[in-house]
Amino acid sequence: MEDILLMIPGPTTVPKRVLDAMARPIVNHRGAAYGEILDETTAMMSEVFQTDNQSYFLTGSGTSAMEAAIANIVEKGDKVINVVGGKFGQRLQQLTEVFGGESIEITVPWGQAVDPCEVQRVMEENNDVKALTMIHNESSTAVVNPIKEVGQIMKDYDTLFVVDTVSSLAGDVVKVDDFGLDICLSGSQKCIAAPPGMSMITLSDDAWNVVDKVDSPTYYLDMKKMRKSAEKSQTPYTPSVSMTYAMNEALSMVLEEGLCARIKRHHTGAEATREAAKALGLELFAREGDYSNTLTGINIPEGITDSQLRGTMRDKYQIEIGGGQDHLSGNIFRIGHMGITGLPELSRTFTCLEMTLKELGFEFEAGAGVAALQDVYMKNM
Ligand SMILES: Cc1ncc(COP(=O)(O)O)c(C=O)c1O
Structure with a gap:
């Protein structure tokens, strides 16, 4: 636990x-x-x-x-x-x-x-x-x-x-x-x-x-x-x-x-998460421009189930990510980047998400998600 x-x-x-x-x-x-x-x-x-x-x-x-x-x-x-x-x-x-x-x-x-x-x-x-x-x-x-x-x-x-x-x-x-x-x-x-x-x-x-x-x-x-x-x-x-x-x-x-610094930190986490997801070829659920600054919704790629994706993240890597609610259940997953969550937690999440997606047969350039994440944090240093 x-x-x-x-x-x-x-x-x-x-x-x-x-x-x-x-x-x-x-x-x-x-x-x-x-x-x-x-x-x-x-x-x-x-x-x-x-x-x-x-x-x-x-x-x-x-x-x-x-x-x-x-x-x-x-x-x-x-x-x-x-x-x-x-x-x-x-x-x-x-x-x-x-x-x-x-x-x-x-x-x-x-x-x-x-x-x-x-x-x-x-x-x-x-x-x-x-x-x-x-x-x-x-x-x-x-x-x-x-x-x-x-x-x-x-x-x-x-x-x-x-x-x-x-x-x-x-x-x-x-x-x-x-x-x-x-x-x-x-x-x-x-x-x-x-x-x-x-x-x-x-x-x-x-x-x-x-x-x-x-x-x-x-x-x-x-x-x-x-x-x-x-x-x-x-x-x-x-x-x-x-x-x-x-x-x-x-x-x-x-x-x-400081409220401003904390909000800026949340915005950076949100941007980094979106860029990392896109670098892996994943699709964001929300319409461009309407993205939340505290969590990101990502479409589950075709051929992969919610329980495979979130189950592997939880059982193999001890990371809990959110599922979809109501009719979005099984269609999207949600990553929270709220509170004290920052680069270390997001790096661990994306490293393990890449491992999970690889295991489930999804094609992407290895390391692309983590690199994109890091790029955003470096830009905002
Ligand atoms: C935007 C929003 N409003 C209300 C709630 C309900 O809060 P709680 O589950 O703490 O009762 C939540 C919980 O996720 C929420 O995200």
């Missing part, structure tokens, strides 16, 4: 510093010591979200923050525009419907980013839309959506802009205040490189104005209760004290590296 290299799109490898932090003694979550660490961690969280708004930690994976975002603003019959171009876009749409909202779907082909003009067109066509939901980095298709451009459009409307940055925050550019994101949510286990189990959310004043008018059926994810408790440096229910330590340490590491 110890030797498995995690190259999936989250959870990602957790640095030892973060793991060690989790071993600290548990304290009273209603006491001053916990309050201090919660406040400090929350302040760092807002810095990473690039917002002056308060941030909140929810004990639960990214989906709990997705649910909190919708449950606190959507009431029966509310119109919500959902941008759906993959599994996570679908999830926000399903949540909209679970809480009684009427979904207006902007359907985007899997593998492509939404066209901001299409968002503008649908906004113009519909009145009284309560919110528009979008996934920044659609991890099921390895596509990045233009939140900055859509945020600019949304500034002209009285509609909340809800953005999931679970697989992009701290790995790609997310500026909550500048981009006009009313609700932004994320998860612990991707580019921030903490263990899975915690999610984060931040709300603008406009979002709070809506939340204050909604009588939400949610109990555990009630943001009004979270806000009230935060005033006393607490959470409404027992938080994961150990995960708070982990987030504190992981966010310290993000800020020590």
